[in-house]
Amino acid sequence: MRHSLLPLILFAALPALPAAAQDQNTYSTVERGLYLTRMGDCEACHTVEGEGRMAGGFGLPTPFGTIYSANLTPDEATGIGSWSADAFYRAMNEGIGHDGKRLYPAFPYTNFTIVTREDSDAIFSYLQTIEPVRNRVPEPDIPFPLDIRTAMRGWNLLFFDERDFDPDPQKSELWNRGKYVVEGLAHCSACHSPRNPLGAQRGGDASYTGGHAEGWYAPSLRDGDAHEGIGEWSEEDLATYLKTGRNGRTAAIGPMAEVVEKSTQYLDDEDIAAIAAYIKDLPFEDGEPEEVEPVRETDPAMIAGAEIYATQCAACHGMEGEGVENIFGGIAGSSLTQADDPTTVVHIILRGARAAVTDAYPTPHAMPAFDWKLTDEEVAQVTTFVRNAFGNAAPAITSNRVGEIREAE
């Protein structure tokens, strides 16, 4: 055994967690560790295709430079083989590595800090059972002075609140479980919350109001505006989406497809229901959404866009933007299409998209890229069209904006 046996710290009011103390090397603990690594979507960053599972080395571009994910295999020299469960928990809980260096918050310890010691230990137990891979991960490519890890101390002082999970006794067990998962391991806010100029997630009322990730716009998860995000979705819509990657309204695409494929499809029905219950209860603070006036049909962009739509898009998405349920996305009424921030819809038109592949929907239905075929102006025209045809309404897009999104990729 590489790690010491530690007394288990049991947290009260953590519904759906096994309450009894357990041997950390039992099958069920290791299984649970696997489940929790999936909940945390650890592989998304820690596995590089073809390089060995959890062997790290994935370069994460941040506004400050490239950070490489750690080798989480139990290799003694380059992985976490010589770590203790204590050290692992310290990384999760405090953002401090095995060697005492502060980690960069691309590793979401700002979320993982609330993960219980029991869950952290289960994950650690599981990671100790996987194939060790010798892979020395490069040092971060971060310019002075941020390359001085102690600089992170200041950042942490400003933006990091080391804490335990704080359940709300007014809310149901399911809701509290959802909050624990969403705020903690699932780290939904990493993409769906806006960030400040220093890369910290904005909290409070600003949290979950939408953010940018990998050239995509991660929409608001708050209720309210039907045109935005998942405002019109029911809890069941959200649960089905997380479990299967599709829900009749839309399919998970882009970075979210990866989240569904690697993480949420493996979660049990109770955890999925808990996530949905918590997210659908996030308050919408901004009052009544503004009525958006649709761009007129006679607008030159709409006329040109209609032509482009008929020849390039209608074969799959339908003459009335109706799509094909669970195969081709519907455009009529689509919140993705009408989002205030057009990044995602433009991104899809330029680069295409592939729907999440799950056991429920194994076919990798994909939309092809049009960047080689349509100019910025044509993309702007067809984007404006789909945002304002079939009963939709959203601001027009300029070719400059398309150009920026094209450049950004």
Place this chain on the structure above:
Amino acid sequence: MTTILPRRDVVIVGFGWTGAIVAEQLTQEGLDVLALERGHWRDTSTDYAVNNAQDEVRYRYRDELFEDLSRETLTFRNQSNQEALPMRMLGSFLPGTNVGGSGVHWNGQTWRFLPTDFQARSHNEERYGADAIDEELTIQDWGVTYEELEPHYDTFDKLCGIAGQAGNLGGEIQQGGNPFEGPRSSPYPNPPMDMVAAPLRFADAARELGYQPFPGPSANMSRAYTNPLGVSLAPCSYCGFCEKYACGNYSKATAATTILPALMRRENFTLKTGAMVLRVETRGGRATGVTYVTPEGDEFFQPADMVFLCAYITHNVNLLMQSGIGEIYDPRTGEGQVGRNYAYQTMSGANVFYDDDFSVNPFVGAGALGQCIDEFNGDNFDHEGLGFIGGGYIAQWQTNGRPIEHHPVPSDTPTFGLGWKQAVRANYNHTIGIGAHGASHSRRGNHLDLDPTYRDAYGRPLMRLTFDFSRNDIAMSAYLTDRVEEIARAMGGNRVDVSPLKVPYDIKPYQTTHNTGGHIMGDSPDNSVTNKFNQSWDVSNLFLMGAGNFPQNPGYNPTGTVAALAYHSLAEIRRSYLQNPGPLVQA
């Protein structure tokens, strides 16, 4: 230097329709299955995107989906006394390559053979006497019956989401379907395609003549469909790019759109592309595995407990010959089974030309969008005194109006220049083509063997094809063509041009990719290469899939039966062979 690889339970040679079916069924048994495909990985989302799938130059005229004749081809002659020469351009038929095989570029016309088709010799002898079968014909019974295949036809219908109208449900004739078909255990999983003007005009004329037209059974989706593997297909957009093309809309059933999404997720399945299998290795009457070579020229031996040949028929036959399995057929002596009973298809048709008062939009098409009659297929009509057996279906398929390929003009039109252009413009929207899709009965002189002169890129002798239409088929096709002309004349145009079967067989113009035979099935090692379960009589852990198993080719498109035979074989393998490996039929 050959590298020996770790043993597998199953190795599959060729990864088209039957390779995918074999892999899907045997991975369900927990077996460790490896498929070897000479071509590349190909899939809808990565290769056949809807905005570049419809490219005539790339696909039809530059052969992107078809096999590369600079690596391997065949030599051809009509008669044994001629010198066979290598085919250096594709023509009469278009074998595919890459993942999905020829099934990627099919039209999707998905038929079941008639119950009597499986008793081609005994049924005709019984009804018309032994003399009714021309002595040059080497047709024979299959050794398998429609009743045995029915559940497997049904499996394939549901896998693909075939669109159609049942004509015989459990013995009850159904209004609007094909009344001649064998009894079906369940209706088609999807309703027929939406009909357009041309097939409706054909159906009206056929009905006036007393026939019973029905919608063609189609693997183009009439609506969105999710199959029993959980794989979903989208409704057809009627773009008219099916045959010779991959479908960009997930609307045509192929291995990629019905099986691969589920299969590729199974951990006990591996696909290797760029693996050209050169030989099946045998020792003591058992296959020990296969030898393949990569594009880099590295040679590997892949040991396996079971070997499935799922390549195109000429390649399956070639592999048997290159591997020394079985005796090569000699038409002079009639000895040997490998390469025997090669057959094809007899195609003829007519164009009906209209004035401006009747229009069609040929660009609204689909590979299996059409109306058919089956009165003149198989033994659905009395052949007494006709001088031939067998037949075919007659149909109007509105498959396409593709601008380079499709420009019907009257036969006396100039072949270039102003006159041709004017005729194309005048007729593009005012022409309906109808066709007879006839059987091909095997004859003594038609066969495959190894060419004595020409070799492929791997140094192996080329397959040599010797083929011409039988007297029976020429008479049969003439009869069918007369029926085509009668219907064409009843369709109300101003002119009918008839295109009879071209004799002798010419391998240059495209006809159909329905090559059959060469490793045929039967009830005895004396008349066939495989038993009724597609199992080699000589090597009991070797199974051969595909239309090479057909003893002769009935008057339908082969894919439905190819799949049904594969499922029939696999059901017996799963039921019996896996517990008790060995011959499934005692010779």
